[in-house]
Structures are given as structure tokens and as C-alpha cells.
Amino acid sequence: MEGFDPKTSFGPDVAASYDDALRGDEDETVEFLAGLAGFELALELAIGTGRIALPLSERGIRVDGIELSADMIARLREKPGGENLTVVVGDMATAEAPGPYGLVYLIYNTFHNLQTQDDQVRCFENAARHLTNDGVFVIECELASMRRGRSFVDAERVGTDEVTLDVNRYDAVSQVLDENHVRIGDGGIRMGPISQRLVHPSEMDLMARIAGLRLRHRWSGWREEPFTASSTRHVSVYGRG
Template sequence: MTDFDDPAFFGDRWASRYDDLSQGPDPTAAVEFLAGLAPPGSRVLELAIGGGRVALPLARRGYAVEGVEASQAVVDRLRATPGGRDLPVLTADLADVPNTGPFPLVYVVWNSLFNLTSQARQVDTFRNVARVLEPDGAFVCECYVPDPAAYDRQFQTDEVLEDSVGFTLTLHDRVAQRIRMQHVTVDTKGVQLLPTAHRYCWPAELDLMAQLAGLHLRERWADWDRSPFGATSESHISVYAKP
């Protein structure tokens, strides 16, 4: 197994880059959306819980949020965040969904499903989510819509400053739908490397994964505000249901 295929690879390498792992896109709309899919006060599960950006405000709404996170470094950071120690989190590959169900709601946000670098493990995720979902439960995925042409730019300049330069190198495998990227910073301290790998999926492929797991698409939106999804949408919120 190479480092890129290690479930903890992304979190272990990137956790130290940020002072606060709970920061990111405003979670207000996401929390409101998710809260509408599960009874108040119920147990819900976040895959790749990270720094708790969505889990912590959802817990403050009264939900019993549980999580799974592959990187122990990220879990340690979550534990140090106010409220983070109260969330039951298992350190494991999100594809295994090791938490004990049933849950009325399981969700994965901010493209984290694509951190799984093989189709097989993405399919495993849907199957294991279906296993822990209660009847009529919902599995919510937030993902970007792939733009393969954008990944073919093998070199991209990120910034050029007086004392540093940043650039990104990309290797794109169109057949495997896999992207390997190396974010490089060169400054007076030396060279810093921040690698990452994604395996992207189109919405139709995710729908097929859900079907293989016995789930079906209930609704799809372009964003958490329920704006309509269409051919020009750059992201999607897909809600899969268990019969």
C-alpha cells in the first residue's frame, strides 16, 4: 500500500497546516439542511468528521453526533477543540463505517468521499452506510462535479512573493479518474510539500454505487440552500435513501 492509498494520509499531512481544523466554508446552511433529515435529538453519523466544522454546530442543535476519522492527528486536534471531546469518534477508514447503527442520517461533506482513491473503496462506503442506516434513513454526500480538463494542467503557479513561491504539480489519470497533486512552497526556510490524491466521480456514478448498495437517489441540489442542480452546476448535495 502506497502512502496515497493510506486512509490517514491526507489528514496526517495536512492537519498541521491549519491553526483551527473546524474552520472552512460557513456550515450554517449545511447544518440546517442536515437537521431537516433526522428527528431532533437523534444519533447521526459523520464520515471523515475532520475538525468538526459541521459536527460541532449540529451537536449544539441537540443531535448526538458520532464520527469516524482516519487520521489520529486530526482526531487529536478535534479533541482539543471546545466541544470536540464530547463527540464519540472512531479512528478508522471512513469506507469501513465501523460505527454501530442504526442511524437515521449518515453524511460526508466537502468532497471527502473522493479522498478514497479507488472505486472499490467508494463502493464499500455506500454498502457499509446502507448497513448502518435505519429504514428510510438518509445518506448525504457533498461532492464537486468533476472538470477533467482542469486537472490536465500539469503545472500551476499559485503565488509569487518577494521571499517565496508556490506552485502545484498535477498528475491526472483519466481512466482511473484519479488525481495526484503536490502543492510546493519554496521560501527562505526551504521546500515544503503538501501532497494529496483524489478519485473523482460524476453524479451518475455515485447513483450507481448507491443502487449497488440498495439505496436510491431521493433528491439532488446544487448547494445546501437547495438551489436547483443542472448541467452547469459545479457541486451537488445528493441525498440517498434506504427503502
């Protein structure tokens, strides 16, 4: 996407409104991750505003984070308990946190925010470096949907006071999806651009092998629903071979 900068894509406006529309799966996400963490330390890559890290830390688990956006970190710090979390400012593919950790996790499609295959491999390698010998790396992503045509628009919300459109352009060669969330309402027009490299689970599994990890489990949701041909997302757990 011309002019796109990942460092500014989650700026002050996005950070301020990021928690306005929660996904509704926060409780089951925390329950799943807490079960894996046990009494070990946890590291969230792209910790954001602490949507998951804060309730997970309330379970008695120490959660550290890595986050590229200073604005998202500032929003996290405003929340109760946010000042107690150790957060490293940096790229999740290269930044170093104290560690080691029994659980490293990267959720909500954020792995796709890394725009090249090399960076995505480096992310797996970075996660592996932060793991204890028996630690696990958890990734949650939506599955890349097959769409006819290079460009498409989805109507996310159509209301009397506001319309939200998802404008997309996909390059099948690079696997990069350029996306802009456009909100049109009484307050004017707001843009939320993001660029992602979409990855299928099979490619992730190969990246994991490069990093010395192997797939242990794959489900279609946080409640460990079976992963099938009709699944729309996956929760994948990797550990050392």
C-alpha cells in the same frame, strides 16, 4: 501516486493548520444537515477536526464519527466539546460505529479520497448499514472538471511572502487524480500530497443502487440551489428505495 499513504496524508502538520482557512459555508452546511437529522442521531464519515460535527452537535444532535487520521482526531479533541464526541478510528468504507443513524453524511469532496471503485462502493454499503430504515445518506463533492492534458498546475495563491501551487496529474483510465499542494515561502517549501478517484454523480447513483439506496434529491449547494449543467458541485441525498 508513488509512496502515497492515505493514513499519513492528514498528519500532524495538516491537522494543525486544517482550520486556518475555513470554506465559508459552515453555517449553511450545519443548517442543511440539522434539518435532515431532526431528532435522529447523526454519523459523519471522515469527521476530521469537527469543522461541521461540533457546531451540529451544539444544535442538540448527537453526532458520532469515523476518522482514519489519529492526528485529525487529536485536533478535534482539543476543541471545546470535542471530548464528548464518539469517534471510531478506521476506514470510512469498512469501520463500524454504534448506530443506527437517521443521518449519515460525507462532505467536502472526501468521498473521492477512496482510491478505487470497489472501496467507493463499499463506502456506500457501509453508509447504508448504518442507516435507520428511513435514514438518509448525504454526499457533497465538487464535480470533476474536464481538463485538456494529463498534467496541469493551478496557482491557488500568489502573494509577496508565499506562493501556493496545486500540481496535478490525472489518469483518465483509473479516474485517479494525484495532487500536491505546494507552499513556497520564507519558511521553506511544504508539500501536501493527496490522491483521489474522481466520480461523476451518475456513477455515484449506480453505487448507491448496489448498496440498496436511491437518489432522493440533488442540489448544487447547501441552500438547495438547482443542479444544472453549470453547477460546480453537488449535494446528493440518498435513501432506501
